[in-house]
Amino acid sequence: MVDIYAMGLIVQKYGGSSVADAEGLKRVANRIVATKRAGHQVVVVVSAMGDTTDELIDLANQVSPLPNGRELDMLLTAGERISMALLAMAIGNLGNEARSFTGSQAGVITTSAHGRARIIDVTPSRITEALNEGAIAIVAGFQGISQDTKDVTTLGRGGSDTTAVALAAALDADVCEIYTDVDGIFSADPRVVPAAKKLKTVTYDEMLELAASGAKVLHLRCVEYARRYDMPIHVRSSFSNNEGTWVVKDHPEGGTYMEQAIIAGIAHDKSEAKITVVGVPDRTGTAARIFQAIADADINIDMIVQNVSAAATGLTDISFTMPKTEGAATTAILQRIQGEIGFQSIQYDDQIGKLSLIGAGMRSHPGVTATFFACLADAGVNIEMISTSEIRISIICRASDLENGVRAAHTAFELDAAQIEAVVYGGTGR
Numbered sequence: 001m002v003d004i005y006a007m008g009l010i011v012q013k014y015g016g017s018s019v020a021d022a023e024g025l026k027r028v029a030n031r032i033v034a035t036k037r038a039g040h041q042v043v044v045v046v047s048a049m050g051d052t053t054d055e056l057i058d059l060a061n062q063v064s065p066l067p068n069g070r071e072l073d074m075l076l077t078a079g080e081r082i083s084m085a086l087l088a089m090a091i092g093n094l095g096n097e098a099r100s101f102t103g104s105q106a107g108v109i110t111t112s113a114h115g116r117a118r119i120i121d122v123t124p125s126r127i128t129e130a131l132n133e134g135a136i137a138i139v140a141g142f143q144g145i146s147q148d149t150k151d152v153t154t155l156g157r158g159g160s161d162t163t164a165v166a167l168a169a170a171l172d173a174d175v176c177e178i179y180t181d182v183d184g185i186f187s188a189d190p191r192v193v194p195a196a197k198k199l200k201t202v203t204y205d206e207m208l209e210l211a212a213s214g215a216k217v218l219h220l221r222c223v224e225y226a227r228r229y230d231m232p233i234h235v236r237s238s239f240s241n242n243e244g245t246w247v248v249k250d251h252p253e254g255g256t257y258m259e260q261a262i263i264a265g266i267a268h269d270k271s272e273a274k275i276t277v278v279g280v281p282d283r284t285g286t287a288a289r290i291f292q293a294i295a296d297a298d299i300n301i302d303m304i305v306q307n308v309s310a311a312a313t314g315l316t317d318i319s320f321t322m323p324k325t326e327g328a329a330t331t332a333i334l335q336r337i338q339g340e341i342g343f344q345s346i347q348y349d350d351q352i353g354k355l356s357l358i359g360a361g362m363r364s365h366p367g368v369t370a371t372f373f374a375c376l377a378d379a380g381v382n383i384e385m386i387s388t389s390e391i392r393i394s395i396i397c398r399a400s401d402l403e404n405g406v407r408a409a410h411t412a413f414e415l416d417a418a419q420i421e422a423v424v425y426g427g428t429g430r
C-alpha cells in the first residue's frame, strides 16, 4: 500500500457535494491547506458546486429543446469556474496562495466532440509554474479546449475525475485522491444498499467494469487513464478522515481479499433504454446494416440479444440497449432504414434497469451465475437480457425491480456488512 504521507505531489479532486456551499468550500480549503502545510505540493481539481451542472442543463432546456453543443459546453464550464475561484479565495483567506485555472489554461487539450470530448494531451506548464512558485493550483474539472476548433469542450458527466487523473499522470504525481460524499468504493451503492461494505482495494480491471456498469463513484475514462499510467487512486470522503479505497493494479499479496470475495461489487444502472426491432428478415448482413447505421451516428450500443428465427416466418427479433439520452436518435435512424431492411416494427422501452456483478474471483469460481439467477428468482425479479465478460455478469430487468434485485444479490453473495458502515455524508444522488 502506498503511504500517502511520504509523498511529494498530490492531486486532489473534490466533487460537487463536497463544495456544495460556502461552508463546504471552507471545509475543503482547510483540508487543502493542511496537505500543503504537511509539505506536499498540491494540485486541486474541483467540480461545480452541488447540483449546479444539472441546474444549468435544465436552464438550457428551457430556452431550447436541443441546445447547441458548443454553447452548452460554454455554459456548463461556467459551473467549475465559479467553484475554482471561490475555492482559491477561501484558501487565500487561510493565508496560503492559490491560483485557479480553467481547463484550457491548465493545458487540457481534447477532441472537439462537445459534451463527450476525450483528452488528447495535457500540457500543464502553468500548473508547474504555480507549484514551483509555492502556490496551490486549482483546476476547473471536466473541461478542456479542442485541439482543432479551439472551442471550449466538456468531458461528459462526472468528467472531473478524469481531469484529476490526467493531470496527475501528466505531472507525475504520487497519488490522485478523489474526495466525494461517501467513505470510498463500496460493495454496492450505499444509497441503495445500506449494508454495503467498504472495499480496501479494488483493481483497475474491476473498477473499469464497475464504472462501465453504472457505479458513478468514478468516471469510466478516469479509470482507463489510471490503468494506462499505473496511477494509484485513493477514493475517500471529504467529510471524514477515514482511509478510503485504493484503486490499484493488483490486490495486495497475502490480503484476505482472494479467499473471501468472489464478487468485489454490484453495480446498477437506470440510464439505459431497450429497443426491440420486431420481425427482422433472418438474412446474412441484416444485423450488420442495422448496427452500422447506429454506429455511423456515433451511438454506443451496450447489450444485444437476437432470437432464433421462427421457422414459419423466417423472421426474428433483435433487442439492444443504449443510453436513454440516445433513444430518440436511435429510433429515428431505425425508422429511416425500416423500408430498406423490411422489419415489422420498433418497440422502445425506457423502464429497464441493469444489474451487474463484478469480481476477478469469478474467473475461478463456477456457480456464480446459478447463485445469481436463483436469488433474483427468489426476489421475484424477471431477467430480460443477459451479458457477461470474464469478470462480470449483467442482467436487464424492470427498473422497478432493480433496487430489490441489488439488495438480494448483495445478501446472496454474503457481501452484507455485519454492522452498518456505509455513511452518505451529502449530495442529493442526482
Ligand code: ADP
Residues within 6 Å of the ligand: 014, 015, 016, 017, 018, 047, 158, 179, 180, 181, 182, 184, 185, 186, 187, 188, 189, 190, 191, 214, 215, 216, 217, 218, 265, 424, 427, 429
Ligand atoms: P462527486 O460529486 O463527488 O463526483 P458522485 O455523485 O459522482 O460524487 O459519486 C459518488 C456517489 O456514487 C455516491 O454518493 C454513491 O451514491 C454513488 N455510488 C455508486 N456506486 C457506488 C459504490 N460502489 N461505492 C460508492 N459509491 C457509489
Ligand code: ASP
Residues within 6 Å of the ligand: 015, 016, 047, 048, 053, 054, 079, 141, 142, 156, 157, 158, 159, 160, 161
Ligand atoms: N460538474 C460536472 C458534472 O456534474 C463534472 C463533474 O462533477 O465531474 O457532471
Ligand code: MG
Residues within 6 Å of the ligand: 015, 158, 161, 216, 217, 218, 219
Ligand atoms: Mg462524480
